Amino acid sequence: MAESRSSAPIPRDLLPDTSVISADGRLSIGGCDVIELAERFGTPLFVYDEAQLQARCAEAAAAFDNGVAYASKAFLCRAMARLASDEGLCIDVASHGELHCALSAGVPAGRLVLHGNNKSVTELHAALDAGVGRIVVDGEDELDRLAALVSDRPVPQPVLVRVTPGVEAHTHEFVRTGQEDTKFGVSIASGAAARLIERVQGTEGLALVGLHAHIGSQVFDVGSFAEAARILGSFFAPLGLEELCIGGGLGVAYVAGESAPSITEWGRAVRAACAEVGIDPHVRITAEAGRSIVASAGITLYTVGVIKDLPGVRTYVAVDGGMSDNPRPVLYGSGYEAFLPRSVAAARTKAVRLVGKHCESGDVLVDDARLPADLAVGDIVCTPVTGAYGYSMASTYNRVGRPAVVFVRDGAATVVLRRESLDDLEALEPAEGTIGRVV
Numbered sequence: 001m002a003e004s005r006s007s008a009p010i011p012r013d014l015l016p017d018t019s020v021i022s023a024d025g026r027l028s029i030g031g032c033d034v035i036e037l038a039e040r041f042g043t044p045l046f047v048y049d050e051a052q053l054q055a056r057c058a059e060a061a062a063a064f065d066n067g068v069a070y071a072s073k074a075f076l077c078r079a080m081a082r083l084a085s086d087e088g089l090c091i092d093v094a095s096h097g098e099l100h101c102a103l104s105a106g107v108p109a110g111r112l113v114l115h116g117n118n119k120s121v122t123e124l125h126a127a128l129d130a131g132v133g134r135i136v137v138d139g140e141d142e143l144d145r146l147a148a149l150v151s152d153r154p155v156p157q158p159v160l161v162r163v164t165p166g167v168e169a170h171t172h173e174f175v176r177t178g179q180e181d182t183k184f185g186v187s188i189a190s191g192a193a194a195r196l197i198e199r200v201q202g203t204e205g206l207a208l209v210g211l212h213a214h215i216g217s218q219v220f221d222v223g224s225f226a227e228a229a230r231i232l233g234s235f236f237a238p239l240g241l242e243e244l245c246i247g248g249g250l251g252v253a254y255v256a257g258e259s260a261p262s263i264t265e266w267g268r269a270v271r272a273a274c275a276e277v278g279i280d281p282h283v284r285i286t287a288e289a290g291r292s293i294v295a296s297a298g299i300t301l302y303t304v305g306v307i308k309d310l311p312g313v314r315t316y317v318a319v320d321g322g323m324s325d326n327p328r329p330v331l332y333g334s335g336y337e338a339f340l341p342r343s344v345a346a347a348r349t350k351a352v353r354l355v356g357k358h359c360e361s362g363d364v365l366v367d368d369a370r371l372p373a374d375l376a377v378g379d380i381v382c383t384p385v386t387g388a389y390g391y392s393m394a395s396t397y398n399r400v401g402r403p404a405v406v407f408v409r410d411g412a413a414t415v416v417l418r419r420e421s422l423d424d425l426e427a428l429e430p431a432e433g434t435i436g437r438v439v
């Protein structure tokens, strides 16, 4: 994790594409003044640059072949599913809930890909009933369940087999998946992949159309993808299948000094590696991009409630959200930046620990944040590059409702997810008076 210890203003390249800084230093995104958004919709608030989301989806659609997907686990709501689908992407769903959301957004079922390392019978049933385009088979036990459901299908269900190419992506242990020691997929090296493929090919009601691999997340070196594509490609080529999916995992810059390859560069590296190992040019080379599509399009706005100076120790700045809307720092030690959208160009000379409002000492958003010296209670503080795995991993810890999410474009803001209310938080409880009764 690269730490920002500089007092320089927030780097422009960590802000959404349509960011504009006014003459008096205020930030607007998509033509909307960010402080006004906080006043209008409250905080914490997720704000997404809709034009940037569209541009990244279009870039992914161009970088890979038909079948390339948006990995909806990064951030999903109906508006996002529709946007990605309208830009030509399939949607990768990894649970019944994600499948349901994409379908209710109107995404054609044939454009959905079902993932998961432990798909239930209910999930497989729902996917088959809807007519999803592809199911990614992750292992033998799952194939048993799937085979039992498809034996009498008049049209075989297209499937991919998820394999592990044995590539160690240089990333956090919890988000590495392409190596041998993983709960995902089946190993090429051990022969498990070949055995599963043979079984799928012999299963009535299934049509093997391709292979899939995902080497990990937050991968900055396109060389790791190229290496995976070469290993996969050599195994794939003799099988005569139509699709090779390289998964997702392209890294994004979160803090000053980091830089990441573009989706276009990622696609180019993968294609070159596939060509190198002799993959037929008619094979569809696909991917599932999540973070690289949504991360830097999104920011989070918070209101500062407490500034606690501990002389000789540090300054704590507490905001009205925290680990419930962004658990990544707690989960992975992920680094973020912070700045004041009222003074974007100001030097950030004050070193603080930006923390949340939850009852955990570990509830830290930015361990070593830099903010302008005139920071005051009531200020709106912004953490950029929070568009991926923030809302989608959000919880209601301490019964703090999840924030609202708005898409902004051309001066207009659209609420795509409203703020979770106290009533929402109570919605799962039995009605008063029925508690304790078995129904």
Ligand SMILES: Cc1ncc(COP(=O)(O)O)c(C=O)c1O
Binding pocket: 071, 073, 074, 092, 115, 214, 216, 217, 218, 247, 248, 249, 250, 288, 289, 290, 291, 292
């Ligand atoms: C199978 C699969 N595909 C795609 C992704 C998306 O990865 P990212 O958001 O890093 O692009 C993931 C992330 O965990 C994944 O497990």
